[in-house]
Amino acid sequence: MRPSDPRGVGPPGKRGFPVEMLHLVRIALSKPYTFVVLAVLILIVGPLAALRTPVDIFPEIRIPVIAVVWQYTGLPPDEMSGRVMLGFQRSLTTTVNDI
Numbered sequence: 430m431r432p433s434d435p436r437g438v439g440p441p442g443k444r445g446f447p448v449e450m451l452h453l454v455r456i457a458l459s460k461p462y463t464f465v466v467l468a469v470l471i472l473i474v475g476p477l478a479a480l481r482t483p484v485d486i487f488p489e490i491r492i493p494v495i496a497v498v499w500q501y502t503g504l505p506p507d508e509m510s511g512r513v514m515l516g517f518q519r520s521l522t523t524t525v526n527d528i
Contacts, residue, residue: 457464499513
């Protein structure tokens with residue numbers, strides 16, 4: 430009897446293959462047609478199930494949205510965001526819940 434090898438080659442049950450795995454191999458070797466039929470079924474049913482599974486790329490999500498338009502002629506965008514929008518956002522977050 431050889432000592433157990435850490436790569437999985439050695440006597441069953443001693444740091445090698447688990448005994449349960451060898452039991453499955455023995456069944457597969459004794460009934461090969463059963464396992465061939467199971468493999469063919471997996472190859473046929475797998476793609477069919479994947480093709481028939483409904484996939485919605487863009488699900489319908491209803492998120493409440495508020496749009497506010499501010500117009501100040503001659504005000505650059507960075508000044509608009511710093512002076513007007515920052516104050517507006519602060520007032521919304523303090524007065525409206527769940528924002």
